[in-house]
Amino acid sequence: MQVKRFATGFLLSALLVSCSSLPLSDRLFEQNEPTPIVGLLQFETPEALKAACSKDHERIEKTFVELTAFDGTPSVQSVLMPYNDISVALYEIDAATFFVGNTHPDAEMRAAGLECDQKISDLATRISISRPLYDLIGAVDVSQEDAATQYFTQQLLRDFELTGVNRDKEIREKVRVLSDEISKIGNTFRRNISEDVRTVTVSSVEELAGLPEDFIENHPPDKNGNIAITTEYPDYFPVMTYAHNDDLRRNLRREALQLAYPINKPVLSELIEKRHELATTLGFKNWAEFALADKMVGKPERAQKFIDDINEAARGSAQDELALLLARMKEIDPKATKVQGWQVGYLNELVRQEQYSIDAQEVRKYFQYDHVLDGVLKLTSDLFGVEFQPWDTEVWHESVEAYQVIEKGKVIGLIYLDMHPREGKYKHAGHFSVRRGIPGRQLPISALVTNFPGGDGTAGLMEHGQVETFLHEFGHLIHNVFAGVHQWNDISGNSMERDFVEAPSQMLEEWVWDYDTLKTFAVNSAGETIPESLVEKMNNARYFGQGIGTTGQTMLAAMSLGYYSRDPSVLDLDQLNEEMQNRYSVFEFDSDNYRYASFGHLNGYSAYYYTYQWSLAIASDMFSRFEDEGMRNKRVARDYRRAVLASGGSKPADKAVEAFLGRPFTVDAYMQQLRRGVSVNTAEE
Ligand SMILES: [Zn+2]
Structure with missing residues (x-):
């Protein structure tokens, strides 16, 4: 995964993640000097981080205001260079604080990081819809510059136009407000997912049969003899792959499919609504059409066709694999008539071991x-x-x-x-x-x-x-x-x-x-x-497993494109979730499936999970x-x-x-x- 977030506009649409220290822009605005190597996360207190954030914010804003007030002849030197300084500084401070927000060992620091990130994102959005800046950049003659500079300028103007900067003032203001809202709602959606950890408890070590020894050692019973298994990856995947205990896998998967539910359902609805409103304000049919305008694929119709073609190409092997899994399931339970979602990983592993003589635990020993x-x-x-x-x-x-x-x-x-x-x-x-x-x-x-x-x-x-x-x-x-x-x-x-x-x-x-x-x-x-x-x-x-895996991926891709290409006033999150599962997956829909609530890519990738x-x-x-x-x-x-x-x-x-x-x-x-x-x-x- 490439960690990256959406925001309308050129700066943040090109924005990744990062971290740094000190008043960033002091350093960043020095030209012709290699930036000194700095350590990351050197802020010692949340207050120090917030103070550095405010200082950078002011500094970037000042450069931006000076640039937009420029009334000489727009040139590479007078316009593109200062713009580049702003881009560098915004990127760095935003990346720094987002990184702190996601990795710092201290919860208050993480919160301060995300708070600053929000503030900087708002500024970036404001810059990305600046009409004077757009006009200045558009007036720079790059016809004698190298190909990369010409392409950079052309993309920059295109990205500006995707923010509606060339539209009237009212529209620009509406875009600004919506972008801020979208960014905040998206953060809430993400935070709700990261903060929700669910636990399933078993009452004896025997119930962990099949799991690797080190897993069992790392999950000792508490004083009452209970063992807690969480929905976090280091617990979830081993259990779904190795645990003989069908109930444990079923319960854990049910918890995982309900992560961030119900709290994220209204959050996601609002996120989709605001994005739809933004896209239609700019003259696009829906968010998907807007979000794909700067992608290789270009149009939702082409993405949809690609998803359908890939699903069709993978379906034959998915059915073959499912038949194999069911045959194996019948050896465990002769009355089984179908394979359930929580059995796939486990059966898959059994078939791999038996049909392909692969023992994943044996393989692990070679990968320290x-x-x-x-x-x-x-x-x-x-x-x-x-x-x-x-x-x-x-x-x-x-x-x-x-x-x-x-x-x-x-x-x-x-x-x-x-x-x-x-x-x-x-x-x-x-x-x-x-x-x-x-x-x-x-x-x-x-x-x-x-x-x-x-x-x-x-x-x-x-x-x-x-x-x-x-x-x-x-x-x-x-x-x-x-x-x-x-x-x-x-x-x-x-x-x-x-x-x-x-x-x-x-x-x-x-x-x-x-x-x-x-x-x-x-x-x-x-x-x-x-x-x-x-x-x-x-x-x-x-x-083996690629057919089922690919049909699953096309289902998520279709869901991501589907949620963002419908009219949100008639969109039913649960109904479309079920519809997509039935259309693209080879598994039946289970009733307690609310995967959209924890499908973080609906915020980050939004409509383009097909990617x-x-x-x-x-x-x-x-x-x-x-x-x-x-x-x-x-x-x-x-x-x-x-x-x-x-x-x-x-x-x-x-x-x-x-x-x-x-x-x-x-x-x-x-x-x-x-x-x-x-x-x-x-x-x-
Ligand atoms: Zn990746």
């Missing part, structure tokens, strides 16, 4: 967190010719690590790895772009925030899927670092179209299936390297070159870095992909792969 980290760093070093050296800087928690990315003896980027769970922290796995690189001015900074095992004195045994997630997030990180080479903040870093942004990460996941890569780091506690035969079996089993599948199609297509020319082919990796990663947002993503492939991308490779489906006999030896 520390080794995996070394392996991921080495892989990216080998492919792209960079090194990672420990960076001695302050961090916000003892488990956080920091590295410098070095190329030819020069530091080209800085990274933070906040990889293990703790209370109050962001609960998913995400890449936070802390800062975009600008040559001669500032280095790119990226942070990964995940909840992987380890960091607590245990061996930190990871699922293979977690290793895949690690590589995925690392894909975002190297993208942001390698793309941090552009003069203009808005087009530097991984700032290309949002429905492309997952593709490089999804492509990097391929390496976690490659024996030559795995053998470099997958070693168990006895020092034995993962056997090649095991990796072969894993590859045979790789696509995961869309960029998967691009990733499949791009990977075809590595498949043909070698996964460790440094020339291909270099081409890829230059053509795709380093281009950042300096050109349309389809042009970057075309430059790498030597032809336009198509979705054919992905559709074919989905249609191939599963072969259940592949593991027979």
